[in-house]
Amino acid sequence: MAGKDDILTRSAIDDALAELPDWRYRLGGLATVYKCPTSAAALELIAAVGRIAEQQNHHPDLDWRYNRVFIRYTSHDAGSAVTQRDIRAATSAGEAAAEAGAAAEPGLYRTVEVGIDTPDPDGISEVWRVALGYRKDRFGNLEDPYGRGPRVWFQTTETPNPHRIHLDVHRSQAESGPVMEKTAATGALMDRDHAPQRVVVTDSQGNRLCLCTEAGDTQVYPRHANS
Structure with a gap:
């Protein structure tokens, strides 16, 4: 469980995002959109993100729109802010997206x-x-x-x-x-x-x-x- 002492500074978040080009910082969270080759591939990515969530015990806000998957990570137990858990989860989700042949479209996340x-x-x-x-x-x-x-x-x-x-x-x-x-x-x-x-x-x-x-x-x- 994360706490207020685990909240990352914006500088630390920006440093982490330099290694995570698929993701953007947004109001206390990390967000992106992945466009998959097909709707079926999007469902497979959702399943992969779900497995990651269970393994890491850290669950995203996730929305499925045909072949696009909208994902946002935030640490609710730290007051809805970004912690290292979100960086780790976003990294793993990005790896799963690459394996699924998905392309990042973070600009779609508003x-x-x-x-x-x-x-x-x-x-x-x-x-x-x-x-x-x-x-x-x-x-x-x-x-x-x-x-x-x-x-x-x-x-x-x-x-x-x-x-x-x-x-x-x-x-x-x-x-x-x-x-x-x-x-x-x-x-x-x-x-x-x-x-x-x-x-x-x-x-x-x-x-x-x-x-x-x-x-x-x-x-x-x-x-x-x-x-």
């Missing part, structure tokens, strides 16, 4: 969060937690205990935006460029003051979303100020 502006998070968080069937994480964010729905977090501000709810769309910095360019081409307002960590996008009706990367994330999920 994570969506819901941000809510409020001067009083405690005054509303329980409503959202109960309605969604979520639980609180170590930072007071709300998360799906089964990893299916988006995390909900509360942006504390005395001056909430008129559009209080926005989405944070997380992609790896290495693959974020084309999405930024295509989004800008739609005519949306692009606030790049805090790039590359995030670019605040506002549509023609004032609705906001943030295109986020792992830049600046120190495994304590620094949240952005009112934007």
Whole structure:
């Protein structure tokens, strides 16, 4: 079982990822997508990852979409952060993917969060937690205990935006460029003051979303100020 003392620093994670080109760091976890030659091959890879999980007693969040397998490792018992167990598991899963003839497509793995502006998070968080069937994480964010729905977090501000709810769309910095360019081409307002960590996008009706990367994330999920 991992503990807080086992949490790796971002520097240590980046050093490990230099030897794991298939994987990306994402909000306290390691994530990738493997494209297999066939759907049957994807099922074989899933079975291989399952055997690794049982051998190492460390289980990933895993999603199967025809010939693609989405995988994310995090150490839940360390507060949903990256530990050496995740590095070891990702290494083994990568070896299994190579044996299956799978190609890594880490840019396909995106994570969506819901941000809510409020001067009083405690005054509303329980409503959202109960309605969604979520639980609180170590930072007071709300998360799906089964990893299916988006995390909900509360942006504390005395001056909430008129559009209080926005989405944070997380992609790896290495693959974020084309999405930024295509989004800008739609005519949306692009606030790049805090790039590359995030670019605040506002549509023609004032609705906001943030295109986020792992830049600046120190495994304590620094949240952005009112934007």
